[in-house]
Amino acid sequence: MPRAMTTLVEHAGTAGLRLAELPLPFPVGPVNAWIFVDGPVTVVDPGMFSSNSTDRLEAALAEAGLTIGSVDQIVVTHAHPDHFGAAAWLSDKADAPIVCGAPEAAKLLSFGPEHVEERSAHDMALLASVGVPNELQDTFTMMRSMVADQVRPVASSMLAPMADGEDLQIGGRTFVAHVTPGHSSGHLSLHSGGTLISGDHLLAHITPNPFIEAADTPLGRRRSLVEYLDSLARFEALDPDLVLPGHGPAFRDVPQLAGTLRAHHDKRAGEILRLIAEHPGSTIHELAQAYFSGLESYHVVLGISEIAGHIDLLENRGEVVSRGAPQRFTATR
Numbered sequence: 632m633p634r635a636m637t638t639l640v641e642h643a644g645t646a647g648l649r650l651a652e653l654p655l656p657f658p659v660g661p662v663n664a665w666i667f668v669d670g671p672v673t674v675v676d677p678g679m680f681s682s683n684s685t686d687r688l689e690a691a692l693a694e695a696g697l698t699i700g701s702v703d704q705i706v707v708t709h710a711h712p713d714h715f716g717a718a719a720w721l722s723d724k725a726d727a728p729i730v731c732g733a734p735e736a737a738k739l740l741s742f743g744p745e746h747v748e749e750r751s752a753h754d755m756a757l758l759a760s761v762g763v764p765n766e767l768q769d770t771f772t773m774m775r776s777m778v779a780d781q782v783r784p785v786a787s788s789m790l791a792p793m794a795d796g797e798d799l800q801i802g803g804r805t806f807v808a809h810v811t812p813g814h815s816s817g818h819l820s821l822h823s824g825g826t827l828i829s830g831d832h833l834l835a836h837i838t839p840n841p842f843i844e845a846a847d848t849p850l851g852r853r854r855s856l857v858e859y860l861d862s863l864a865r866f867e868a869l870d871p872d873l874v875l876p877g878h879g880p881a882f883r884d885v886p887q888l889a890g891t892l893r894a895h896h897d898k899r900a901g902e903i904l905r906l907i908a909e910h911p912g913s914t915i916h917e918l919a920q921a922y923f924s925g926l927e928s929y930h931v932v933l934g935i936s937e938i939a940g941h942i943d944l945l946e947n948r949g950e951v952v953s954r955g956a957p958q959r960f961t962a963t964r
């Protein structure tokens with residue numbers, strides 16, 4: 632694992648940068664809201680819309696001599712509720728745009744109540760395609776309803792989508808956007824002079840889940856982990872001096888982290904290959920149940936995300952083949 636910085640605040644104080652660790656209703660721990668104090672005053676990932684989180688954010692702004700009204704822009708690294716739940720609230724109060732990776736814009740908008748039916752139809756189709764039985768297909772809906780009251784709907788007028796390679800002024804510096812698929816389809820990282828804001832693409836102590844996501848492809852979903860590992864190579868080459876992640880401590884040594892992540896995924900892919908050899912013709916759901924045993928509720932989604940990600944790696948390498956709908960997998964040797 633990369634060497635964690637002694638304290639984050641140490642860096643924060645020196646670079647016009649503050650950290651607000653905002654509480655989440657998930658076991659992952661808090662989400663990091665990075666506040667750039669110099670103009671344009673920027674909040675990266677304002678957390679979820681709950682009073683204990685937004686109060687904490689306001690307190691952190693106050694400690695930096697700022698108010699909500701001082702915020703010039705909000706950056707959302709990706710369209711997961713723990714990162715953007717309060718973005719629309721902040722955008723509205725501060726009259727500030729929400730910057731995001733262009734492919735995330737539609738997803739941010741789709742959390743609105745008018746899109747609920749369309750979303751659940753997509754989710755059902757995705758779950759059916761990986762063999763999740765009917766009685767478990769409300770798992771996505773369950774996951775969303777758990778957080779629905781902590782996500783404020785985003786309006787398209789608030790959004791400022793960015794393309795890969797574009798510049799953004801943050802805290803008196805010019806950052807370059809890295810819009811990379813992986814953890815989500817249009818995850819936005821930002822790089823300036825050796826500092827990388829990495830969202831959930833790079834985390835010191837957590838392996839980002841290759842979250843399953845419906846897409847307009849023959850497969851009906853993205854190959855999240857294959858995309859993730861491709862994008863990882865870019866950050867490895869960038870080799871920033873300091874990474875400011877979406878959760879957990881700041882760190883350095885991205886090449887070492889990348890090596891650890893690749894080894895982790897290779898090992899897990901090998902385990903899943905053995906499982907497929909033992910249970911030929913299984914669906915992704917059956918393999919998830921066999922690998923993790925007794926998955927319930929939203930863990931069903933996390934489990935199938937893990938398995939689908941690693942099966943995509945194995946298929947890419949020609950080590951498994953699939954047939955049928957839902958897809959059933961067999962090892963090639």
Ligand SMILES: [Zn+2]
Binds near residue numbers: 662711
């Ligand atoms: Zn996250």
